Amino acid sequence: METTSTGPLIPRRLLGAAFRELRESRGETLQQAAQACLFSPSKLSRIENGLAGEPNPRDVRDLVAHFGVDADRVAELEALAQAGRVPGWWQVPPYDMPSRVDTFISYESTASRIQVYEPAVIPGLLQTRDYAEAALTHLAPWLDADAVALQVDIRMRRQSEHRLRSPRPSTLNVLSEAVLRRGAGHPALMRDQLDALIEASTDPLTELHVLPFSAGLHHAVQLSTTTVFSFDNADDLDVVAIERDRSVQFLEKSDNVRHYRDVIAGLATYWLDEAGSRSFIADIRSTI
Template identity: 35%
Template sequence: MDGVGSTFPRRQLGRHLRELRTSVGLTIEAAAELMQWSFAMLQRLEKGQVDKVRDVDVRELCRIYEADTGDVDMLIKLARQASVPEWWQAYEDLLPEKFDVYIGLENSAKKLVAYQSELVPGLLQTERYARTPITAGFPEQSPSEIERLVQLRIKRQSLITRSVAPLHLEVVIHESVLRTVIGSRRVMAEQLKALADASTRDNIKIQILPFDAGYPTGNQIGPFTIMDFGTGGKGRPVEPPVVYVEGFTGALYVDRPKTVQRYREAHGVLRSSALDVPASRRKLRNLVKELEREL
């Protein structure tokens, strides 16, 4: 089934195969016919939506696409990596549809650039803060299942706290997120203190967009995350960046360059309108003091 195996190598495999196909001037319909596959089957493979690909199929596609021996070996390795289960798949029975795709991409990213106007970003949430929206968002789940979802969220945070090559995170958080009480004032004080402390890490940049910044983009824009995957030996991106936009009824993943660039420009506007990192940290600590006085 889709979702089993690693998202990142599946996407890489599909992209490389698509590039090889187009380099020899074959349409997807023509290539599928040569493989005796349906159009949909090859399309899903090129989109990284096939969880297990046989070595023999990769070799045959490479023969049709006149690929070099080195490319064949590399693509077979990717196909084998794609079928290896990842740690988060132990939680797959509880995840919203296709959210495993996000976790897989997040796990492979080198840098995340985000804007959040609703909640504290998941990678920065405390355990007690996380439990409230998870409980509200999954009313059908039992207490033990809620606990598993909370632990999944906390476990993901090792990406930004690990000692070797931690994920770089740059996030703009609207002040309304800090003023919205999730759980209780005590929970919020704990959460805001955790945000201030996290912003002292070299790999984390947190900026607060204050109420008086107004409407800097001039357009309605909700939460989004841009995932970058670093560059390879020749300075080319290992994988094209992806924008993730979460919605009430589903998520959107976009890697179209023009759309990604628009989100980058929007983030730049938000970042320039936000408090700088030291001022944001001071604001967070002042809000913690306000909340603690109310306890």
């Protein structure tokens, strides 16, 4: 089966946003456009929000015909529809994952910038294989050994796909000091993980900052793992993912995205600069 490295979620959202823009440019209500295309308003709403599943070729043709789209735009919309029918590599066997993880990887694989605030564990894209195995074993005790091994493979594949993307997205990683001091098994495992963090932080596209305990209270103290996914030339597609035990909440409204983007940016008052963060990590490593 054909797969892609990015999956169908973002093409479906872009396609839906394009149809919404066309409808609004004509001054039509959702009900008027739906009636003209013999859709129910709820169906057109799902299409416009990228929630209708695999784009139906007939639906796309009907909408294109109704809006009188020119040939170049038709080709663009049909390309988005086609991309919206092709699964991502993580959506086919042997992979089988909860919808929240599916959605998270869909955003991760297409975002142009990823900002992470992590108070508990090393961010997934920066984990070594041994650390990932230890983290999954302890944080997801309901998984058996085979399931853990499969999840580790997925995590390593995510890292590989991330490195291979062109252009590669930039990342901002803000880690609490607790992340660095929390053991994950044998000391050698943690030393290797901290070495990997230091190496990763030298990549111009991987910005890494430590929030030391000495920073005291700040406005993210009560946050769980929070990721902001941003997309070039499509601010309305930006999304925040807030991770909790066995759940992920995705926030798409612009005011929510703006709030969490500002929260992470505000941490610059408290975090160590990049060179200071590398030194801080090296100092902790020397004590393990």
